[in-house]
Amino acid sequence: MSSNRGRPSRRPLVAMVAVSLAVIVAAGVATAPRPAPAFHGTTYTGTGPAADFALTDQDGRPTTLASFRGTPVLLFFGYTNCPDVCPLTLQKLTQAVERAGRRARDTRIVLVTLDPERDTPAVLKAYASRFGTGIVALTGDSAALAQARRGYGAYVMIADPARSRAAHGGHAAHAPRPAGLLAHPGAVYGIDRRGDLQVIISDAATPEQVRDDIRTLARM
Incomplete structure (x- = not known):
């Protein structure tokens, strides 16, 4: 009859090996690169901080991009007299x-x-206020607004003068410069809670694609 007395137990050794393997696996998972989030919109190989700005909100308060830190941001360039792109985009968003x-x-x-x-x-x-409580509208002087546009590659120009005159009853020639319709991008810039630009949502995106990209942005 054999006896195990005097022999060292192998259980502590097995337990130590198991713990070591678990630590190695966990470390590998922690250091492995995370898959890039899936967006419908345009993304970049490497993301970085979105361009800052110094503007004034609809209540007259100074506002920068840092003012929104901790919340996802959908940034859009437009104007209140826009006849189509701006109201449709804001409603879609x-x-x-x-x-x-x-x-x-x-x-x-x-x-x-x-x-x-x-x-x-x-x-x-x-x-x-026509589109709900989640919209912040910003303005500023010409230099501050130009800097904000440059930061996102946004443009603005006066649209076809003939179209402007027709849209304003034929009196645009006697009105101040803003009476002309403005041509501008319809893209929306999706910025995450850390202030990094993550995605550019096209104005051609479907409501479902916009919803999905907002969900992805909010999870980051």
Whole structure:
């Protein structure tokens, strides 16, 4: 009859090996590169901080990009007299935020005006209220707004003068410069809670694609 007395137990050794393997596996998981989030919109190989700006909101308060730190931001350049792209985009964004779920409800839609001569804080406040409470509208002097546009590669130009005159009853020639319709991009810049630019959402994106991209942005 054999006896195990006097022989060292192998159980502590097996336990130590198992613990070591678990630590190695956990370390490998922690250091492995995370897969890039799946967006429908345009993304970049490497993300970085979104361009900062120093503007004024619809309540007259100084506002920078850091003012939104901790919340997802959907940044859009437009103006209140825009006949089509701006209202359609803002409506699409507000509906997409509502449908994106609880985690995305703190998302802020930020409209930067392209028409500061007419878009005073009071005008912007009345306009933004038409689309809900989650919209922040920004203005500033020409230099500050130009810097904000350069930071995102956004452009603005006066549209076809003939179209402008027709849209304003044929009197655009006697009105101040902002009476002309403005050509501008319809893209939306998706910025995460850390202030990094993550995605550019095309104005051709479907409501479902916009909703999905907002969900992805809110989870980051």
